[in-house]
Amino acid sequence: xxxRTRVRFAPSPTGPLHMGGVRTALYNYLYAKQxxxxxxIRIEDTDSHRFxxxxxxxxxxxxxxxxxxxxxGVDADGNVxxxxxxxxxxxxxxxxxxxxxYRSYADQLIANGxxxxxxxxxxxxxxxxTAAESAGGTFIYNQKTRMELRNSLTLPEDEVRNLLETTxxxxxxxxxxxxxxxxxxDMIRGHIExxxxxLDDKVLWKRADELPTYHLANIxxxxxxxxxxxxxxxxxxxxxxLHYMLYKAFGWEDTMPRFAHLSLLLKxxxxxxxxxxxxxxxxxxxxxxxxVNAAGEESRGYREDGYFPEAFVNxxxxxxxxxxxxxxxxxxxxxxxxxxxxRVIKSGARFNPDKARWYNKEYLRxxxxxxxxxxxxxxxxxHGFNVVDCPACALTAGAEFAGKGIxxxxxxxxxxxxxxxxxxxxxxxxxxxxxxxxxACLFLSPADYAAFGVKAGGPEIQKPVDPRRAADPRVKVFDxxxxxxxxxxxxxxxxxxxxxxPAFRAxxxxxxxxxxxxxxxxxxxxxxxxxxxxxxxxxxxxxxxxALTGASSGLGIxxxxxxxxxxxxxxxxxxxxxxxxx
RNA sequence: GCUGGGUUCGUAUAACGGUUAGUACCCAAGAUUCUCAAUCUUGUAAUAGGAGUUCGAUUCUCCUACCCAGUACCA
Numbered sequence: 001x002x003x004r005t006r007v008r009f010a011p012s013p014t015g016p017l018h019m020g021g022v023r024t025a026l027y028n029y030l031y032a033k034q035x036x037x038x039x040x041i042r043i044e045d046t047d048s049h050r051f052x053x054x055x056x057x058x059x060x061x062x063x064x065x066x067x068x069x070x071x072x073g074v075d076a077d078g079n080v081x082x083x084x085x086x087x088x089x090x091x092x093x094x095x096x097x098x099x100x101x102y103r104s105y106a107d108q109l110i111a112n113g114x115x116x117x118x119x120x121x122x123x124x125x126x127x128x129x130t131a132a133e134s135a136g137g138t139f140i141y142n143q144k145t146r147m148e149l150r151n152s153l154t155l156p157e158d159e160v161r162n163l164l165e166t167t168x169x170x171x172x173x174x175x176x177x178x179x180x181x182x183x184x185x186d187m188i189r190g191h192i193e194x195x196x197x198x199l200d201d202k203v204l205w206k207r208a209d210e211l212p213t214y215h216l217a218n219i220x221x222x223x224x225x226x227x228x229x230x231x232x233x234x235x236x237x238x239x240x241x242l243h244y245m246l247y248k249a250f251g252w253e254d255t256m257p258r259f260a261h262l263s264l265l266l267k268x269x270x271x272x273x274x275x276x277x278x279x280x281x282x283x284x285x286x287x288x289x290x291x292v293n294a295a296g297e298e299s300r301g302y303r304e305d306g307y308f309p310e311a312f313v314n315x316x317x318x319x320x321x322x323x324x325x326x327x328x329x330x331x332x333x334x335x336x337x338x339x340x341x342x343r344v345i346k347s348g349a350r351f352n353p354d355k356a357r358w359y360n361k362e363y364l365r366x367x368x369x370x371x372x373x374x375x376x377x378x379x380x381x382x383h384g385f386n387v388v389d390c391p392a393c394a395l396t397a398g399a400e401f402a403g404k405g406i407x408x409x410x411x412x413x414x415x416x417x418x419x420x421x422x423x424x425x426x427x428x429x430x431x432x433x434x435x436x437x438x439x440a441c442l443f444l445s446p447a448d449y450a451a452f453g454v455k456a457g458g459p460e461i462q463k464p465v466d467p468r469r470a471a472d473p474r475v476k477v478f479d480x481x482x483x484x485x486x487x488x489x490x491x492x493x494x495x496x497x498x499x500x501x502p503a504f505r506a507x508x509x510x511x512x513x514x515x516x517x518x519x520x521x522x523x524x525x526x527x528x529x530x531x532x533x534x535x536x537x538x539x540x541x542x543x544x545x546x547a548l549t550g551a552s553s554g555l556g557i558x559x560x561x562x563x564x565x566x567x568x569x570x571x572x573x574x575x576x577x578x579x580x581x582x
Numbered sequence: 583g584c585u586g587g588g589u590u591c592g593u594a595u596a597a598c599g600g601u602u603a604g605u606a607c608c609c610a611a612g613a614u615u616c617u618c619a620a621u622c623u624u625g626u627a628a629u630a631g632g633a634g635u636u637c638g639a640u641u642c643u644c645c646u647a648c649c650c651a652g653u654a655c656c657a
Binding site for chain 1: 588589593596604605608617619650
């Protein structure tokens with residue numbers, strides 16, 4: 001019997017969606033689309049204590065940003081569907097709103113002898129756990145202990161009935177059969193066998209809030225929603241035998257979904273799984289979008305850090321899956337075509353922030369100059385620039401354009417100027433926002449060379465340094481994103497009389513030459529002159545660069561000059577002379 | 583502790599009984615340049631350890647080690 005592919009992503013709204021969760025959603029989505037099936041979102045909010053406002057909204061927005069669009073569970077406006085309709089016959093998709101349906105399934109299990117009422121309070125069980133622990137053992141509610149505990153298996157029938165009516169702390173537990181070998185198949189891990197004697201009697205339903213636990217809700221909803229494959233995280237693998245037994249107890253074995261358990265994402269260094277703390281510590285996001293928690297603490301997001309969603313998704317897809325050949329760049333459609341569960345890696349995948357950056361750079365290259373310019377202009381505007389389409393209009397407003405079309409004083413640039421900057425520096429950038437840092441000297445005149453003689457660099461951060469080089473004491477990593485424009489680097493090295501005097505003379509010569517300030521025209525004039533005078537090319541050029549940009553490395557001098565023009569060239573040299581002294 | 587899962591260069595992975603163990607990121611060197619990037623070329627670097635099966639194990643089996651997960655009235 002050919003069954004329609006229907007898979008679900010079932011997050012719990014207890015906080016922002018971790019990138020590992022995004023990967024799980026992505027694999028589900030790819031699988032669904034590849035098989036022409038449905039991708040469903042179901043909100044598993046059966047834990048009333050851990051509910052976090054805004055988390056559900058965040059999860060859906062994050063998936064939407066990634067281009068993972070559900071067929072069911074969420075409507076066109078991105079709201080979780082609450083009422084059943086033709087398009088959503090399985091609604092509602094929030095388990096809290098399905099509250100009423102679970103009890104009868106739990107009752108069915110009791111009626112058939114697969115479950116029982118348990119009256120032990122949380123405190124009683126906790127006491128047993130601590131007692132067992134101090135005796136060096138572990139307390140487990142299972143076939144060995146349940147006959148000594150307070151439940152409908154041990155208590156007389158009328159007492160059970162009485163407790164059911166008079167107390168509200170009881171639960172319904174699954175009666176795990178004794179000594180049965182559960183034979184399971186995982187689409188990624190293959191055949192697995194577990195003896196039920198190692199399992200416990202899990203709580204399925206709680207009287208206290210009249211809500212099911214994950215296990216019951218999950219099985220019932222997957223069955224009701226006609227889920228064909230369950231693709232979820234590895235943390236669920238230990239519960240798989242229970243889930244198998246539940247399908248059996250309900251008599252749903254025929255339509256039981258197939259299971260695939262994905263390995264976890266591991267931290268870039270050291271041991272253990274990737275956590276929010278690793279991101280803070282090592283300087284990368286672990287969440288797709290920025291998140292602010294109730295205490296006002298902010299967590300960075302891939303989107304806010306400047307990643308393209310395509311790059312983020314591509315990187316995530318390759319973390320634990322590969323197409324079997326050397327291809328690494330995939331659009332979503334190509335992923336849908338190439339994805340297969342049997343090429344998913346079983347072992348945990350260590351996340352590599354360098355690779356994530358590399359992906360973004362690759363995607364940046366694929367964008368046209370127009371696209372990149374369009375993305376960069378808002379950033380320029382946020383730095384106080386006015387970008388004009390028509391230079392003539394701005395001129396009437398009193399703008400004074402220099403070079404290729406920029407008013408350094410009033411912070412006005414032409415769109416054409418910006419486009420040319422983008423075209424020149426884009427290949428050096430990993431993110432669109434990098435263009436600002438790289439090309440700052442093409443937009444701003446130096447206001448001061450503030451950190452005179454001080455090496456540039458933001459605060460030192462911990463970064464995963466290649467372990468082969470970690471022992472090298474010279475290795476120090478700075479967060480370059482915090483470097484301010486015109487921080488004077490290597491002043492001591494290049495700002496010397498024997499360099500800056502020739503630098504001024506060269507500037508005067510170039511400005512007096514009357515040549516047009518294009519790269520092709522200006523470059524030979526400048527270089528030939530320095531050569532003719534017998535000055536050291538590298539030192540003089542770097543001295544000019546220092547005056548122009550505050551740094552001894554960066555864009556080509558002739559390129560810079562072609563943008564800023566003759567007047568600005570002279571003005572910056574004079575300013576440097578004044579500020580840096582002679 | 584117990585139960586389950588996992589283990590190929592630093593990282594992600596390829597090789598599903600026969601390869602000089604391949605590719606990408608990172609790192610290094612060279613070319614190029616006024617410098618830095620970018621680019622191109624080159625290089626360093628791995629089958630956790632031990633038994634077994636086999637003519638032959640990265641690949642199959644077992645043991646050990648290590649890592650991960652679960653062991654909640656959380657998901």
